Structure formats: C-alpha cells, structure tokens
Amino acid sequence: MITTHALTKRFGRTVAVDAVDLRVREGDRYGFLGPNGSGKTTLVRMLLGLVYASSGEIEVLGRPMPRRAAEVLPQVGALVEGPGAYAHLSGRRNLVLLDAAGGGARRSRRARIEEALDRVGLAAVDQRPVKAYSLGMRQRLGLAAALLGRPRLLVLDEPTNGLDPQGIKEIRDLLVELNAHGTTVFLSSHLLAEVEQLCTRVGIVDRGRLVLEDDLAVLREPTGRVLVATPDVAQAAAVLDGRLESRAGEALVVRHDDPAALNARLVAAGVRVHAIRAERRTLEQVVLEVTGTGSDRFGVPP
Numbered sequence: 062m063i064t065t066h067a068l069t070k071r072f073g074r075t076v077a078v079d080a081v082d083l084r085v086r087e088g089d090r091y092g093f094l095g096p097n098g099s100g101k102t103t104l105v106r107m108l109l110g111l112v113y114a115s116s117g118e119i120e121v122l123g124r125p126m127p128r129r130a131a132e133v134l135p136q137v138g139a140l141v142e143g144p145g146a147y148a149h150l151s152g153r154r155n156l157v158l159l160d161a162a163g164g165g166a167r168r169s170r171r172a173r174i175e176e177a178l179d180r181v182g183l184a185a186v187d188q189r190p191v192k193a194y195s196l197g198m199r200q201r202l203g204l205a206a207a208l209l210g211r212p213r214l215l216v217l218d219e220p221t222n223g224l225d226p227q228g229i230k231e232i233r234d235l236l237v238e239l240n241a242h243g244t245t246v247f248l249s250s251h252l253l254a255e256v257e258q259l260c261t262r263v264g265i266v267d268r269g270r271l272v273l274e275d276d277l278a279v280l281r282e283p284t285g286r287v288l289v290a291t292p293d294v295a296q297a298a299a300v301l302d303g304r305l306e307s308r309a310g311e312a313l314v315v316r317h318d319d320p321a322a323l324n325a326r327l328v329a330a331g332v333r334v335h336a337i338r339a340e341r342r343t344l345e346q347v348v349l350e351v352t353g354t355g356s357d358r359f360g361v362p363p
C-alpha cells in the first residue's frame with residue numbers, strides 16, 4: 062500500500078527524514094511512532110505529495126508519488142496537522158464543499174455526509190460554525206472529511222491530538238472497524254500506548270531514521286522467560302535447578318519457554334504458584350532497545 066525507498070528530506074542542514082525504507086501492506090494498521098520532531102509530519106506530507114522529497118522514491122497504492130497523485134489521492138483519506146476547515150461555516154457545510162470539490166456524486170452527497178458524520182460521532186452536530194468547535198470536534202470533522210470518499214487507505218497524522226480519553230477510544234474503535242472492513246490505516250503518533258493498543262505493525266522513527274519496522278505480534282513474542290509469583294521461593298529455587306535468572310521478593314524470573322509445563326513441575330513439587338505467565342516485551346521496552354534513549358521523549362496518554 063505504501064513503499065518508500067531511501068526517502069530523504071532536508072531542510073537546509075536539517076535532515077528531517079533520513080533514507081527511510083517503509084513498507085505498509087494492505088490490511089495493516091500501521092503505527093509510525095516517534096518523539097516530537099523526529100520527522101513524522103514531514104514523511105506523511107511527502108506520502109501525500111504535499112512536500113517534495115529531496116531524494117528517494119515513494120509508491121502509494123502501487124503507483125509512484127507524487128507523479129501519479131491524480132490517480133492515487135482520490136483513493137486515500139488524509140488527516141494532516143490541524144484539519145483545515147472554513148471556520149465561519151458549519152461542519153456539514155464544510156463537508157458539502159469538500160465532497161463537491163472531490164467530485165463525489167451529487168445525488169448521494171447528503172447520505173455520504175451523514176454517514177461520515179455518524180461514523181465519527183458528530184451526527185447530532187448542529188448549525189454552529191466550526192470556529193465554535195472544540196479541538197476534539199475539529200479533529201473528528203477532519204476525520205469525517207477523510208472518510209467521505211470511502212478510501213482504501215487512511216493516512217492520519219496524530220489523529221487523536223486534542224481528544225479526551227473517551228474521544229481517543231472512540232476514534233480507536235472506529236479505525237479498528239474501518240480496518241476490519243478492508244481499509245488500510247497508516248497513522249503517525251508520539252504516543253506509545255496509542256500505537257500499542259491500535260496497531261498491528263509498527264515503524265519506529267528516531268531523528269529522521271527508521272530504526273525498526275515489524276509486526277507488533279513479532280515484537281511481542283515470548284522472550285523465553287517465565288514470570289512466576291510464589292511465596293515458596295527457596296523451594297521453587299531448588300526445583301528450578303539453575304534456571305532461576307533473578308528474584309525480587311516473591312517474583313521470580315525463570316528461563317523457560319513453556320509456562321504450563323513449568324507450572325505442572327512446580328505444583329508437583331509442592332510449590333504454591335500464585336501467578337505464572339510467559340514474559341513478553343512491552344512496546345516501551347522495544348523502543349528503549351532500538352533508540353537507546355529514555356522513553357520519556359515519547360508522550361504518555363492524557
């Protein structure tokens with residue numbers, strides 16, 4: 062759906078995007094994750110033909126961008142940095158103008174607009190002008206605009222900016238639902254938790270470079286260690302016979318890849334097991350490993 066090769070953008074001496082090879086497949090919910098200033102917005106703008114690359118190649122929906130933008134963009138819904146809207150007009154009126162500009166069939170326009178407003182939770186919105194909207198409402202309106210053409214691909218730059226936790230959850234549910242019906246979702250975010258909860262694939266960008274790209278399921282595969290909680294620590298250590306990696310109070314870390322078998326062995330030896338599970342890395346740990354810097358550079362959700 063999206064492929065880039067050695068994609069680079071320089072602003073004077075600043076290399077905002079540095080030789081990025083991106084691969085977004087059909088059906089992905091792809092999280093492009095990086096701290097503020099790491100080049101996410103610049104990359105998203107290049108994908109959409111809003112900014113020219115300094116060098117490198119881009120394909121969106123199998124076609125080179127920006128050369129084939131006229132064919133590609135009608136199939137892409139985009140929400141980039143602060144949705145633009147005419148502030149003195151209502152949300153509906155804005156969508157009418159956008160839909161007309163996008164060449165949507167006139168007869169079905171009203172239905173299309175009501176469906177888009179409904180999807181983003183703005184169905185009950187009245188005639189108030191957009192300038193009276195909260196930031197969250199504007200963000201939803203931007204998303205409704207992105208959905209008007211029933212796109213195959215959604216490209217969203219920080220789509221939950223300005224939304225409260227309930228609003229964030231609604232947008233997440235909506236994106237999962239659209240994805241289940243075949244829409245590929247590419248979103249940029251500086252929020253670890255947002256990407257971890259929503260995405261199936263993640264690209265981590267640090268100072269313009271893509272430092273890791275993989276499926277979340279792969280990144281979160283069991284580490285080969287099992288976490289055990291037991292009050293019978295000494296007894297457990299004897300049974301575990303050199304496999305005990307560390308302990309803190311009643312929490313043990315054991316080198317083992319089968320929690321069920323380990324549990325059976327401990328219980329058979331009379332060790333009480335209060336909890337047991339395979340260890341998996343969190344996305345935060347993955348980010349720490351590949352960026353080598355504190356995850357405090359990444360935002361935490363409100």
Ligand SMILES: Nc1ncnc2c1ncn2[C@@H]1O[C@H](COP(=O)(O)OP(=O)(O)OP(=O)(O)O)[C@@H](O)[C@H]1O
Pocket residue numbers: 072075076077095096097098099100101102103104251
């Ligand atoms: N038009 C521009 N002129 C000069 N420098 C720019 C321009 N746009 C972006 N930059 C620089 O490029 C780098 C990447 O910026 P970009 O906005 O793409 O990052 P970002 O990850 O989207 O951050 P944020 O989430 O804060 O928007 C920054 O150092 C920024 O200052």
